[in-house]
Amino acid sequence: MPVMHRIGSSNSAAVVLVLAVLVAGCLVAWWLWSNQAQTTKDQRGRLRQLTWCAALLALSIMVASTVHPRYGGGRLWWIVLPIVALIIIVSRPRLAARIVPVALILYGLFGFVVARDYAFGGPVQSYGLTGVGNAGVEANLILPQAYAFLLLGGWLAVRSADPVLLTAKRWLGPVAEAPLGEQFRTLALLPVIAVTAGMLMPRIWLAAGAALILTAAVLYGAVLVIRRWRQRAAQAATVALLCLGVGGLAIAAAWHSSAPTFKTINVSAKPAPAKPQVSASAQPRKSLPAQPRRLGFLQARKLDLPRLSKPATLVGPFKPGALLKPAPATSLAGTVVSPPPSPAADVADVAYGQALPFGAVLVSSQGTAEAAALEGLAFLALGTWLAPQTFPRVRRMLGRPSEAELSERVERLTKSRAVAVDTASADLRRLERDLHDGAQARLVALGMSLRAAERLIPTSPEAALALVVEARETSVRALTELRELVRGVLPPVLADRGLADAVRALALDSPLHVQTEIDLPGRLPSPVETACYFAVAELLTNAAKHSGARDARIAISHSGRLLRLEVTDFGLGGADPALGSGLAGVEKRLATFDGILAVSSPAGGPTIVVMEVPCALSSPKTSSY
Amino acid sequence: MRVVVAEDLFLLRDGLVRLLEAHGFEIAAAVEDAPGLLTALVSERPEVAIVDVRLPPTFTDDGLRAAIEARSQVPGLPVLVLSQYVEQLYARELLADRAGGVGYLLKDRVFNDDQFIDAVRTVAAGGTVMDREVVTKLLGRRAREEPLARLSAREREVLELMAQGRSNSAIAQRLFVTEKAVSKHSTSIFTKLDLAPSDDDNRRVLAVLAYLNG
Numbered sequence: 001m002p003v004m005h006r007i008g009s010s011n012s013a014a015v016v017l018v019l020a021v022l023v024a025g026c027l028v029a030w031w032l033w034s035n036q037a038q039t040t041k042d043q044r045g046r047l048r049q050l051t052w053c054a055a056l057l058a059l060s061i062m063v064a065s066t067v068h069p070r071y072g073g074g075r076l077w078w079i080v081l082p083i084v085a086l087i088i089i090v091s092r093p094r095l096a097a098r099i100v101p102v103a104l105i106l107y108g109l110f111g112f113v114v115a116r117d118y119a120f121g122g123p124v125q126s127y128g129l130t131g132v133g134n135a136g137v138e139a140n141l142i143l144p145q146a147y148a149f150l151l152l153g154g155w156l157a158v159r160s161a162d163p164v165l166l167t168a169k170r171w172l173g174p175v176a177e178a179p180l181g182e183q184f185r186t187l188a189l190l191p192v193i194a195v196t197a198g199m200l201m202p203r204i205w206l207a208a209g210a211a212l213i214l215t216a217a218v219l220y221g222a223v224l225v226i227r228r229w230r231q232r233a234a235q236a237a238t239v240a241l242l243c244l245g246v247g248g249l250a251i252a253a254a255w256h257s258s259a260p261t262f263k264t265i266n267v268s269a270k271p272a273p274a275k276p277q278v279s280a281s282a283q284p285r286k287s288l289p290a291q292p293r294r295l296g297f298l299q300a301r302k303l304d305l306p307r308l309s310k311p312a313t314l315v316g317p318f319k320p321g322a323l324l325k326p327a328p329a330t331s332l333a334g335t336v337v338s339p340p341p342s343p344a345a346d347v348a349d350v351a352y353g354q355a356l357p358f359g360a361v362l363v364s365s366q367g368t369a370e371a372a373a374l375e376g377l378a379f380l381a382l383g384t385w386l387a388p389q390t391f392p393r394v395r396r397m398l399g400r401p402s403e404a405e406l407s408e409r410v411e412r413l414t415k416s417r418a419v420a421v422d423t424a425s426a427d428l429r430r431l432e433r434d435l436h437d438g439a440q441a442r443l444v445a446l447g448m449s450l451r452a453a454e455r456l457i458p459t460s461p462e463a464a465l466a467l468v469v470e471a472r473e474t475s476v477r478a479l480t481e482l483r484e485l486v487r488g489v490l491p492p493v494l495a496d497r498g499l500a501d502a503v504r505a506l507a508l509d510s511p512l513h514v515q516t517e518i519d520l521p522g523r524l525p526s527p528v529e530t531a532c533y534f535a536v537a538e539l540l541t542n543a544a545k546h547s548g549a550r551d552a553r554i555a556i557s558h559s560g561r562l563l564r565l566e567v568t569d570f571g572l573g574g575a576d577p578a579l580g581s582g583l584a585g586v587e588k589r590l591a592t593f594d595g596i597l598a599v600s601s602p603a604g605g606p607t608i609v610v611m612e613v614p615c616a617l618s619s620p621k622t623s624s625y
Numbered sequence: 626m627r628v629v630v631a632e633d634l635f636l637l638r639d640g641l642v643r644l645l646e647a648h649g650f651e652i653a654a655a656v657e658d659a660p661g662l663l664t665a666l667v668s669e670r671p672e673v674a675i676v677d678v679r680l681p682p683t684f685t686d687d688g689l690r691a692a693i694e695a696r697s698q699v700p701g702l703p704v705l706v707l708s709q710y711v712e713q714l715y716a717r718e719l720l721a722d723r724a725g726g727v728g729y730l731l732k733d734r735v736f737n738d739d740q741f742i743d744a745v746r747t748v749a750a751g752g753t754v755m756d757r758e759v760v761t762k763l764l765g766r767r768a769r770e771e772p773l774a775r776l777s778a779r780e781r782e783v784l785e786l787m788a789q790g791r792s793n794s795a796i797a798q799r800l801f802v803t804e805k806a807v808s809k810h811s812t813s814i815f816t817k818l819d820l821a822p823s824d825d826d827n828r829r830v831l832a833v834l835a836y837l838n839g
Contacts, residue, residue: 486710
């Protein structure tokens with residue numbers, strides 16, 4: 001009875017290890033040298049070349065040791081692959097840098113195939129740095145290595161300065177240029193798909209090559225999706241991570257609940273009343289080779305599903321080691337089929353359901369089930385961490401802004417602050433000029449008139465009287481100007497009564513027939529009040545000047561923490577913020593308070609301008625008179 | 626005639642008191658804040674009160690609110706409100722009780738002491754005096770509307786002066802026409818605006834203001 005297939009050489013692990021040490025040594029030397037100023041670029045380049053070449057050689061040996069005869073390889077590969085690598089290294093050393101990342105990714109994917117075949121009950125393969133020793137331990141080293149190779153290959157591909165790989169990077173486009181956090185979020189879909197592929201692979205029977213190609217194609221498709229819909233890809237990855245997390249915990253739970261039942265059945269070794277599908281496979285396995293693949297597929301489906309849901313119907317030991325022993329075909333209703341009689345036998349001949357790949361773990365024992373649970377927890381944690389970043393709704397629920405939102409907000413604040421500062425300084429300049437040319441000048445004139453009158457009183461009292469009258473009129477004009485000035489800075493009703501009455505006063509002063517619907521039970525922060533007042537004033541002036549309307553409507557309300565102002569005129573419509581109608585200015589000034597403005601102005605009217613400003617409402621003022 | 630004066634700025638209060646005394650008014654009280662004004666108005670029951678809109682304690686429209694409150698306690702209490710600015714909104718509030726004996730003027734109008742004292746006396750007599758800025762705004766707003774648009778230019782002038790609270794004789798003097806001509810215009814105005822004619826100056830002013838405010 002064949003137990004294990006020591007294909008290739010167990011020495012391969014040692015060879016690969018030596019080469020790996022060499023690669024690591026080169027990397028360390030490279031890193032040390034690159035930090036020294038004296039080393040020439042040439043020296044560093046040569047060392048880098050050496051690292052790539054050593055890595056290529058190591059990879060060729062690893063691949064050769066993994067290519068079991070069942071994967072179409074033979075001892076010939078032991079000679080061919082390293083020689084090809086050496087030829088490349090000697091003739092085209094630069095090619096090594098291109099091949100290694102891609103080969104690493106493919107070899108990583110191949111790790112899934114190896115794990116799958118083991119899960120099908122196949123023998124332990126040499127893979128990566130592991131040979132064939134203790135089956136349980138070695139088997140559990142397959143998947144972690146596969147992920148390590150995938151990650152390393154992907155990282156090298158993205159970091160590589162090679163022109164060919166640079167093209168690939170450019171092709172990834174905005175993803176490669178995004179900040180690290182976003183890169184991680186968007187690319188998270190790839191490992192998630194890899195994990196899912198690793199899990200699904202034992203369920204779908206395909207030849208090793210086809211499985212490899214299919215997985216690679218799915219990953220390629222994922223890259224396309226990521227490139228086209230970055231946000232959606234990140235969301236999909238988040239959801240998948242959460243599902244995987246739950247899946248990991250479920251697998252562990254199923255293991256724990258099913259394991260004891262198993263043992264009982266195993267010990268009693270009495271065939272329970274066989275179910276139809278079970279008895280179907282209860283025939284001696286001699287009849288199997290007729291349709292081995294198809295049967296393997298069916299078996300996998302029939303046997304696996306009840307194992308997780310209904311342990312009682314489940315038969316057969318979980319431990320791969322036990323499986324590899326000569327299986328009593330008659331006991332346990334023949335559901336446990338003995339392993340392939342020869343190395344060349346098809347994997348499908350082996351009963352599936354001995355181990356389930358989940359992430360980096362092959363779940364086949366108590367320990368691995370616990371590892372799967374831990375992995376599930378890690379996936380859950382990662383998904384929970386990603387959820388607020390990828391789903392705006394979750395973020396809003398948690399009240400936590402994302403990095404992108406924060407930076408966008410900083411940008412907006414910088415802009416609106418510049419506008420606020422500019423507006424304030426322009427207002428001050430205007431105020432100064434108005435005072436200088438208006439009230440101040442009139443007061444000077446007043447003083448001069450009075451001085452002249454003073455001189456004229458003894459000689460010509462009538463002329464003096466005329467001057468005094470003139471002085472009085474000047475003072476009235478000065479007062480009028482000051483009044484207008486004050487109105488422009490802070491309208492008296494606004495200061496006295498707040499926005500509601502100030503807008504009512506505005507409506508009364510407007511040449512339009514303005515209807516007001518104001519529901520403001522308290523006072524707003526003074527700067528917001530002022531900004532909103534002038535916004536409404538500007539809109540009303542606009543409406544009176546340009547819209548041709550006779551009627552207008554102002555509605556103001558406050559709910560939650562949002563002040564909403566709506567100014568409607570029943571005029572011609574066609575107002576456009578882009579045409580410099582003052583709307584853009586209003587919008588900019590409101591932006592200082594995080595306010596927004598929306599305009600609806602179809603030709604023929606009405607023009608509706610809605611403004612929303614987030615602000616709190618203070619409690620209404622009470623007064624005794 | 627007994628007057629209560631409410632003005633927080635000492636210089637202006639002093640000026641007002643001297644002006645009023647010079648014209649034979651008796652100062653019942655000169656207060657500087659709204660609570661003091663309310664007490665003085667209700668306890669002193671002056672023949673007329675001259676009130677600044679902006680008074681302590683909040684320095685907003687305390688004076689106005691105190692005056693309106695006092696008028697609700699003592700209906701028809703004559704109050705002349707002075708302010709650095711005039712607002713239609715405040716004019717409406719003052720006129721809301723339709724009781725007459727109300728004035729609302731810019732502080733500048735004090736410069737023309739004769740007209741100012743006239744206004745004080747009109748208010749004390751139960752008449753209504755509105756600043757010409759208020760009236761101009763009232764008319765301006767509805768100038769395009771029917772039936773105001775049908776008034777002749779002269780009739781509009783008469784209406785404006787009427788709304789300010791002037792008597793027929795004052796209007797005649799101002800427009801350099803006879804009183805008879807003024808009363809002819811006013812009859813025409815009332816017909817065009819579809820208002821009930823009245824010989825009483827005060828009622829006429831109130832009717833016109835109510836019409837314009839409507």
